[in-house]
Amino acid sequence: MxxxxxxxxxxxxxxxxxxxxxxxxxxxxxxxxxxxxxxxxxxxxxxxxxxxxxxxxxxxxxxxxxxxxxxxxxxxxxxxxxxxxxxxxxxxxxxxxxxxxxxxxxxxxIKMTDMPQLVAAFHSLVGMAAVLVGWAAYLNPEAFGITGAAGLIEPQSRVEMGLGIAIGAITFSGSVIAFLKLAGKMSGAPILLPARHVINLGTLAGILILVGYFTQDQSIAVIALITALAFAIGFLLIIPIGGADMPVVVSMLNSYSGWAAAAMGFTLHNTAMIITGALVGSSGAILSYIMCKAMNRSFISVIAGGFGADASVGSGEAREQRPYKQGSADDAAFMLEQAEKVIIIPGYGMAVAQAQHALREMADKLKEKGVEVKYAIHPVAGRMPGHMNVLLAEANVPYDEVFELEDINSEFSQADVAFIIGANDVVNPAAKTDKTSPIYGMPVFDVGAAKQIFFIKRSMGGVGYAGVDNDVFYLDQTMMLLSDAKKMVEEIVKALD
CATH class of the missing domain: 1.20.58 (Methane Monooxygenase Hydroxylase; Chain G, domain 1)
Structure with missing residues (x-):
C-alpha cells in the first residue's frame, strides 16, 4: 500500500x-x-x-x-x-x-553534577524508541504504508527498518553501560574481554549481513537476530572504554541516537524525524571528532579500548614517593590576593564536590581586589562535552571570563597563579614529554609556565582517570591543597575577607 x-x-x-x-x-x-x-x-x-x-x-x-x-x-x-x-x-x-x-x-x-548520566539515560530511551517503532512497523506494516506486492514489506523499507532497529539497539545498550559507569554504579575502568576486537568486528559484520538478508527473507527470526546482536554489540563496545574517554562516548551515543531516529523517519515517512535525526547524528559525529582531536586520538582507538586498556596503567602499584609542598587555605588566600592575574582550571573533582558556586564567590572577591580572573576549560574536562561550561554557567560565571584551551594556553606564562581545582589529566605534562604515557599527544594546559600553582585534590594517593601520576604535583612552584574542593575554596573565601 x-x-x-x-x-x-x-x-x-x-x-x-x-x-x-x-x-x-x-x-x-x-x-x-x-x-x-x-x-x-x-x-x-x-x-x-x-x-x-x-x-x-x-x-x-x-x-x-x-x-x-x-x-x-x-x-x-x-x-x-x-x-x-x-x-x-x-x-x-x-x-x-x-x-x-x-x-x-x-x-x-536533576543536579548539574548528574547531567552526564542523565544525558546517557536519555540517549538510551531514544534508542529503545527506535527499536520499538521498528518492531511496530514490522508487525503491522499496513498501518505504516510500507507493504508492496503480495502484502510483503517493501525491500527498501526493510533496509531502513533493519538499520534503524540495529542502531537503536546499539544506542540503548551502549547508553545503559555509559549511564552505569558515569553514575558510579559500575567501575569506570576498562573491562577487557579476550579477543574483543574479533568478537566486535564479527558481530558488526553479522548485523550488516543479516540486514542485507532481511531484504530477501522478512521472517521474524531474522529481525529478532538483528535486534539481539545489536543489543549485544552496544554492550560490548562500551564496557572496554575507560572513564577518561567518556566525553567521546557521550557524544558518540548522541550521534547514534540521531541516526536511529533518521532511519525510523524513513520508515514512518516522517520528514521531521529525518531532518532532526540527521542534525543530531551529524552534530554528534562532528563533536566526537572534536573530542578525539582534543585528546590527539583517533575515533577508532577510543572505540577499541579507551584510556587504561593497558593492564599496567592504574593497576594500583605503589608509586614512587616524591617530595611535595602542602599549603593551607590561608597560604592560598594570601598569595591569590597579591596576584595580578589568576587562571582557574576546573575539572571533574569540582563537579563532584559541587564547588562551582564557592569558586565563583572566590573569583568575585579577587576581582574586587583588582585581580584579573579567567577560567580555562579543556574540551574533555568532566564526563561529557561542555560539562565544565554548564557548571560554571549555573554558578553565573560571566561568559567572557571562560576560555577554551587554544585561546588561553599561551597566557599561563603571564599568569601569577594557576588555580587547579579537581582537574588532573588535562594539566599533566606527561602528555608532552612521556611517549610511554597513555595520554601522550593529548593537548594539555601549560600550567607549569605560571609563577605559582595551587592544586586542589583530596589526597596524594589518587590519580586521574588515565591512571598516571602527575609531575605538576612536585614542581617547585606547586602548593598542594589537600581537601574536599568545596570545603577548601570556602575556607579560601573566608580568608580573603
Missing part, C-alpha cells in the same frame, strides 16, 4: 521545524546564546509534534461511519461523519502527558 503524501502545509511546517532545530544547534554552540537555542528547539519540536498529530492521527483515531478515507487520511469534506474513538484519543494524550510530566520533573530535580 502506497503511503499517503503529507499535505503541502505539513511539509512547510516540517521545514520550519527543521530551521528551528538548526537555529537551536547554532544557539547551543555558545553559553551566551544557549537559552535562545533551547527556546528554538522547544518551539521546533512542538511544531513537529503538532503537525504529526494533525496529519497522522485521524485515520488511526476515528472509525468512520460513511467516512471516506484516502490513503490513510480522512478527507476534509467527509470528516463531519466520523465517530471518535475516545479510548485511542485518551491513550495518545495520556502518553504525551505522562512523558512530558516525567521529563519536567527530572529536569527540575
Amino acid at each position: 502506497a503511503h499517503a503524501a503529507p499535505p503541502a502545509w505539513a511539509l512547510l511546517a516540517y521545514l520550519a521545524s527543521g530551521v528551528l532545530f538548526i537555529l537551536a544547534l547554532r544557539g547551543l554552540s555558545s553559553p551566551a546564546t544557549s537559552r535562545a537555542g533551547n527556546r528554538f528547539g522547544i518551539i521546533g519540536m512542538a511544531l513537529a509534534i503538532v503537525t504529526t498529530l494533525v496529519t497522522h492521527i485521524p485515520a488511526a483515531l476515528y472509525s468512520g461511519v460513511g467516512v471516506e478515507v484516502d490513503n490513510g487520511l480522512i478527507t476534509p469534506f467527509e470528516s463531519f461523519a466520523f465517530v471518535p474513538d475516545y479510548v485511542a484519543i485518551f491513550e495518545v494524550l495520556a502518553a504525551i502527558a505522562i512523558g512530558g510530566t516525567i521529563g519536567w520533573v527530572i529536569a527540575r530535580r
Whole structure:
C-alpha cells in the first residue's frame, strides 16, 4: 500500500521545524546564546509534534461511519461523519502527558553534577524508541504504508527498518553501560574481554549481513537476530572504554541516537524525524571528532579500548614517593590576593564536590581586589562535552571570563597563579614529554609556565582517570591543597575577607 503524501502545509511546517532545530544547534554552540537555542528547539519540536498529530492521527483515531478515507487520511469534506474513538484519543494524550510530566520533573530535580548520566539515560530511551517503532512497523506494516506486492514489506523499507532497529539497539545498550559507569554504579575502568576486537568486528559484520538478508527473507527470526546482536554489540563496545574517554562516548551515543531516529523517519515517512535525526547524528559525529582531536586520538582507538586498556596503567602499584609542598587555605588566600592575574582550571573533582558556586564567590572577591580572573576549560574536562561550561554557567560565571584551551594556553606564562581545582589529566605534562604515557599527544594546559600553582585534590594517593601520576604535583612552584574542593575554596573565601 502506497503511503499517503503529507499535505503541502505539513511539509512547510516540517521545514520550519527543521530551521528551528538548526537555529537551536547554532544557539547551543555558545553559553551566551544557549537559552535562545533551547527556546528554538522547544518551539521546533512542538511544531513537529503538532503537525504529526494533525496529519497522522485521524485515520488511526476515528472509525468512520460513511467516512471516506484516502490513503490513510480522512478527507476534509467527509470528516463531519466520523465517530471518535475516545479510548485511542485518551491513550495518545495520556502518553504525551505522562512523558512530558516525567521529563519536567527530572529536569527540575536533576543536579548539574548528574547531567552526564542523565544525558546517557536519555540517549538510551531514544534508542529503545527506535527499536520499538521498528518492531511496530514490522508487525503491522499496513498501518505504516510500507507493504508492496503480495502484502510483503517493501525491500527498501526493510533496509531502513533493519538499520534503524540495529542502531537503536546499539544506542540503548551502549547508553545503559555509559549511564552505569558515569553514575558510579559500575567501575569506570576498562573491562577487557579476550579477543574483543574479533568478537566486535564479527558481530558488526553479522548485523550488516543479516540486514542485507532481511531484504530477501522478512521472517521474524531474522529481525529478532538483528535486534539481539545489536543489543549485544552496544554492550560490548562500551564496557572496554575507560572513564577518561567518556566525553567521546557521550557524544558518540548522541550521534547514534540521531541516526536511529533518521532511519525510523524513513520508515514512518516522517520528514521531521529525518531532518532532526540527521542534525543530531551529524552534530554528534562532528563533536566526537572534536573530542578525539582534543585528546590527539583517533575515533577508532577510543572505540577499541579507551584510556587504561593497558593492564599496567592504574593497576594500583605503589608509586614512587616524591617530595611535595602542602599549603593551607590561608597560604592560598594570601598569595591569590597579591596576584595580578589568576587562571582557574576546573575539572571533574569540582563537579563532584559541587564547588562551582564557592569558586565563583572566590573569583568575585579577587576581582574586587583588582585581580584579573579567567577560567580555562579543556574540551574533555568532566564526563561529557561542555560539562565544565554548564557548571560554571549555573554558578553565573560571566561568559567572557571562560576560555577554551587554544585561546588561553599561551597566557599561563603571564599568569601569577594557576588555580587547579579537581582537574588532573588535562594539566599533566606527561602528555608532552612521556611517549610511554597513555595520554601522550593529548593537548594539555601549560600550567607549569605560571609563577605559582595551587592544586586542589583530596589526597596524594589518587590519580586521574588515565591512571598516571602527575609531575605538576612536585614542581617547585606547586602548593598542594589537600581537601574536599568545596570545603577548601570556602575556607579560601573566608580568608580573603
